[in-house]
Amino acid sequence: xxxxxxxxxxxxxxxxxxxxxxxxxxxxxxxxxxxxxxxxxxxxxxxxxxxxxxxxxxxxxxxxxxxxxxxxxxxxxxxxxxxxxxxxxxxxxxxxxxxxxxxxxxxxxxxxxxxxxxxxxxxxxxxxxxxxxxxxxxxxxxxxxxxxxxxxxxxxxxxxxxxxxxxxxxxxxxxxxxxxxxxxxxxxxxxxxxxxxxxxxxxxxxxxxxxxxxxxxxxxxxxxxxxxxxxxxxxxxxxxxxxxxxxxxxxxxxxxxxxxxxxxxxxxxxxxxxxxxxxxxxxxxxxxxxxxxxxxxxxxxxxxxxxxxxxxxxxxxxxxxxxxxxxxxxxxxxxxxxxxxxxxxxxxxxxxxxxxxxxxxxxxxxxxxxxxxxxxxxxxxxxxxxxxxxx
Amino acid sequence: xxxxxxxxxxxxxxxxxxxxxxxxxxxxxxxxxxxxxxxxxxxxxxxxxxxxxxxxxxxxxxxxxxxxxxxxxxxxxxxxxxxxxxxxxxxxxxxxxxxxxxxxxxxxxxxxxxxxxxxxxxxxxxxxxxxxxxxxxxxxxxxxxxxxxxxxxxxxxxxxxxxxxxxxxxxxxxxxxxxxxxxxxxxxxxxxxxxxxxxxxxxxxxxxxxxxxxxxxxxxxxxxxxxxxxxxxxxxxxxxxxxxxxxxxxxxxxxxxxxxxxxxxxxxxxxxxxxxxxxxxxxxxxxxxxxxxxxxxxxxxxxxxxxxxxxxxxxxxxxxxxxxxxxxxxxxxxxxxxxxxxxxxxxxxxxxxxxxxxxxxxxxxxxxxxxxxxxxxxxxxxxxxxxxxxx
Numbered sequence: 001x002x003x004x005x006x007x008x009x010x011x012x013x014x015x016x017x018x019x020x021x022x023x024x025x026x027x028x029x030x031x032x033x034x035x036x037x038x039x040x041x042x043x044x045x046x047x048x049x050x051x052x053x054x055x056x057x058x059x060x061x062x063x064x065x066x067x068x069x070x071x072x073x074x075x076x077x078x079x080x081x082x083x084x085x086x087x088x089x090x091x092x093x094x095x096x097x098x099x100x101x102x103x104x105x106x107x108x109x110x111x112x113x114x115x116x117x118x119x120x121x122x123x124x125x126x127x128x129x130x131x132x133x134x135x136x137x138x139x140x141x142x143x144x145x146x147x148x149x150x151x152x153x154x155x156x157x158x159x160x161x162x163x164x165x166x167x168x169x170x171x172x173x174x175x176x177x178x179x180x181x182x183x184x185x186x187x188x189x190x191x192x193x194x195x196x197x198x199x200x201x202x203x204x205x206x207x208x209x210x211x212x213x214x215x216x217x218x219x220x221x222x223x224x225x226x227x228x229x230x231x232x233x234x235x236x237x238x239x240x241x242x243x244x245x246x247x248x249x250x251x252x253x254x255x256x257x258x259x260x261x262x263x264x265x266x267x268x269x270x271x272x273x274x275x276x277x278x279x280x281x282x283x284x285x286x287x288x289x290x291x292x293x294x295x296x297x298x299x300x301x302x303x304x305x306x307x308x309x310x311x312x313x314x315x316x317x318x319x320x321x322x323x324x325x326x327x328x329x330x331x332x333x334x335x336x337x338x339x340x341x342x343x344x345x346x347x348x349x350x351x352x353x354x355x356x357x358x359x360x361x362x363x364x365x366x367x368x369x370x371x372x373x374x375x376x377x378x379x380x381x382x383x384x385x386x387x388x389x390x391x
Numbered sequence: 392x393x394x395x396x397x398x399x400x401x402x403x404x405x406x407x408x409x410x411x412x413x414x415x416x417x418x419x420x421x422x423x424x425x426x427x428x429x430x431x432x433x434x435x436x437x438x439x440x441x442x443x444x445x446x447x448x449x450x451x452x453x454x455x456x457x458x459x460x461x462x463x464x465x466x467x468x469x470x471x472x473x474x475x476x477x478x479x480x481x482x483x484x485x486x487x488x489x490x491x492x493x494x495x496x497x498x499x500x501x502x503x504x505x506x507x508x509x510x511x512x513x514x515x516x517x518x519x520x521x522x523x524x525x526x527x528x529x530x531x532x533x534x535x536x537x538x539x540x541x542x543x544x545x546x547x548x549x550x551x552x553x554x555x556x557x558x559x560x561x562x563x564x565x566x567x568x569x570x571x572x573x574x575x576x577x578x579x580x581x582x583x584x585x586x587x588x589x590x591x592x593x594x595x596x597x598x599x600x601x602x603x604x605x606x607x608x609x610x611x612x613x614x615x616x617x618x619x620x621x622x623x624x625x626x627x628x629x630x631x632x633x634x635x636x637x638x639x640x641x642x643x644x645x646x647x648x649x650x651x652x653x654x655x656x657x658x659x660x661x662x663x664x665x666x667x668x669x670x671x672x673x674x675x676x677x678x679x680x681x682x683x684x685x686x687x688x689x690x691x692x693x694x695x696x697x698x699x700x701x702x703x704x705x706x707x708x709x710x711x712x713x714x715x716x717x718x719x720x721x722x723x724x725x726x727x728x729x730x731x732x733x734x735x736x737x738x739x740x741x742x743x744x745x746x747x748x749x750x751x752x753x754x755x756x757x758x759x760x761x762x763x764x765x766x767x768x769x770x771x772x773x774x775x776x777x778x779x780x781x782x
C-alpha cells in the first residue's frame with residue numbers, strides 16, 4: 001500500500017452514539033445555573049490503547065456536529081473533517097482514538113435550546129441557560145470520563161473549536177499533552193461581534209420567531225436563519241476565493257437581469273442558505289454565536305497559572321486570507337502563550353479560501369497537523385523540533 | 392479672517408429644488424425602455440460664472456441625496472458632504488458653482504420605484520425599469536442643460552458617486568475638465584455583489600415586501616431594510632475603526648447578558664438600522680445596489696476611445712482601511728486610465744475609518760481634493776504638477 005493509497009483510505013461507515021451525562025448531579029454552568037441530565041451525541045474512530053492516552057479530541061466549530069469523519073449510510077458526503085481524520089490521514093485513526101461530540105447548546109443530538117425543557121415539556125427556547133466555552137469543556141471532560149480516556153494526546157479544533165481547545169488547555173492542562181488551535185482567536189473583535197449581531201437580529205426579528213417559541217407553533221424562522229447563514233458564509237470565505245470561484249460570472253446569461261439570481265455567486269449563497277435550514281436550528285445559532293462573543297480566556301489575571309505548572313504544547317495555525325479570524329488573531333495568541341513561557345508552534349498557511357481553509361485539504365497545513373501529533377514528546381523539546389521542521 | 396475661520400464658515404440655510412426633465416421626449420434607458428418625464432431634486436451652492444464653466448457636479452453614493460452641503464431649517468445635521476463643500480472648504484463655493492442631485496431610482500425627490508407609475512396611478516414597485524450608471528449620467532446631463540452649465544470644471548463622487556464620475560468622463564469627456572473618483576471601483580468583486588445580494592434577500596423575503604407592492608398596503612419591509620443596512624454598514628467601516636470606537640465595551644454592563652444589545656457595537660448598529668428607515672426606501676435599495684453590481688465601464692472594447700480624444704484629468708483616491716472598495720480597486724482603475732495615456736493623480740490615504748472615510752474630514756484627503764480642483768490646467772501638465780505635490 002503506497003502513501004497515496006493510505007491517505008485516501010476511508011474510515012467506512014460510522015455511527016453517532018449517544019450518552020446521558022450529569023445524571024446523578026447536574027452540571028453547574030459558568031453563569032451559576034444548573035443543567036442536567038445532558039444528552040451528548042458523539043462519534044469515535046480508532047481504538048483507545050491500554051494506557052488510555054492515545055485519544056485525540058476534536059472540537060467542532062459553530063455549525064459542526066459529532067460526525068467529523070467516515071460515512072453515514074446513504075449520505076452523499078462524509079463527516080465534516082474527513083479529509084483530516086482517518087487511517088493514514090493527518091489525524092491517523094490507526095494510531096489515535098479520535099472523539100468528536102456535538103456541543104452543548106447544539107442541535108445535532110446534544111442537549112440544546114430546542115431540546116425539551118423537563119420543567120414544561122416544551123422546547124426550552126430562550127429559557128435555555130446562557131452558555132460559556134468553559135461549559136462546553138466541562139461536558140467534553142465528562143464524556144472523557146465516560147469513555148475512560150486518561151489523558152488526551154491532543155485536543156484539536158478550528159474556529160470555535162480552537163476556542164474550546166484553548167480554554168480546556170488553560171483550565172485543565174493536565175488533561176492533555178497538546179492543543180491545536182486552528183483559524184481561531186482568543187477574543188472576538190467588534191467587527192466579529194457585529195456580524196454575529198446582524199445574524200441574530202435577522203433570526204429574532206423573523207415573524208416566525210415568536211420569542212423563541214416557534215417550534216410549538218410548528219413554525220421556523222427560516223428567512224432569518226437563511227439570511228444569517230448567507231451573510232456569515234461571506235465572512236468564511238475570502239474576496240480572493242470568491243473571485244477565483246465565481247468572479248462576475250452570470251448564472252443564466254447576461255440578458256436575464258433582475259433581482260433574482262443574476263450572478264453565480266448569488267446562486268451559491270442562496271444554496272448555502274437553503275441547505276443550512278435542513279441541518280441547523282435557529283436557537284442554537286443564537287446561543288452558540290453569543291458564546292463566541294463573550295469568549296475572552298486571557299481576561300482573568302490568573303488565566304495562565306495552571307498551564308504554566310502543567311505545560312501544554314500548542315500548535316497555533318492561521319490562513320493568510322482568513323479575515324474572520326485573521327492571522328493577527330493567531331499572532332496575538334502566540335504572543336500570549338509564549339509570554340507565559342509555553343511551547344508554541346505557529347504557522348500561517350497560504351490558502352485562497354479564507355476562514356473555511358481549516359476545513360479544506362491544504363497540503364502544508366495537513367502535513368503540519370500530522371507532524372504536530374506525531375512528535376514523540378509533548379513538552380518543550382517537541383515544540384523546538386517542530387519549529388525546526390517548519391523553517 | 393484666518394484660514395481656520397474660513398474653513399469652518401458654513402453655507403447657511405439651503406433648499407432642495409425640483410425640476411421636471413424629459414418632458415418633451417422621454418429618456419431612453421440603457422436597457423431600451425423609455426422613462427419620462429423625470430422629476431429631479433437638486434441643490435446648488437455658489438454661483439455660475441459668465442463663462443458657465445466653473446461648475447462642480449457632486450455625484451452621491453448609494454444612500455445619499457441632493458442635500459450635500461449647508462443646512463435645512465430645523466435639521467440637526469448639515470448636508471452629507473458639508474465638511475468638503477462650502478465657502479473656504481476644499482470644494483470652495485466662493486469659486487465653484489456646486490450642483491448635487493438625487494439619483495434616478497432614488498427616494499429623496501427624484502423619480503424612483505416608489506414614485507407613481509402614470510400607467511397605473513400606483514407606486515411603480517418592481518415594474519420600475521432596471522437602471523444603469525449611464526442612465527444616471529444622462530439625467531445629470533439633462534440637469535446641466537437646464538442649469539445652462541457649459542462645461543463642468545469637475546465631476547466629483549465617492550463610492551457609487553465615483554462610478555458616475557468615471558462613467559460620465561468616459562462617455563462624454565467633453566463635458567468636463569476633471570473627474571474625481573474617490574473610494575470607488577470600476578467593477579464590483581464577487582464578494583461586493585454577495586453582500587448586496589444578502590441585503591436584497593433580506594428585503595425581498597420580508598413578509599411585508601409583497602413583491603414590491605407594500606406601499607399600497609400601507610406596509611413597509613422594515614425588518615429586511617434594517618438588516619440590509621446593518622450588514623452593509625459593517626462593510627463601510629473597518630475592523631480597526633470598530634475596535635477604536637467600540638472594542639468589546641459592554642453597552643450596559645457585563646452582568647446583563649442575553650440576546651439583546653449587550654455590546655456597544657450592537658447598539659450602534661441597531662441605531663444605524665433604525666435611523667435608515669426614516670430616510671430610505673426599500674425599492675430604491677434594490678434598484679441602486681443592482682446598478683452597482685452590473686457596473687463595468689471597461690467591459691466595452693471602445694470604452695476609452697472618446698476620452699482618449701478629449702482627455703479628462705483624473706484624481707483617483709482610496710483609503711487604506713477601505714475593504715468595501717479596497718485600494719486595489721483604485722490601483723486597477725489607475726492602471727486602466729494610465730494605460731490609455733490619461734493624466735491620473737492617485738493617492739491612497741491613511742485613515743482608520745474604512746470605506747466611510749470619503750465622507751469624513753481626513754486632512755490629507757481634503758487638501759488633495761482642494762489642490763486637484765484648484766490646479767489651473769485640466770490637461771497633462773496639471774496632473775504632472777499634482778504628482779509632484781503629492782510626493
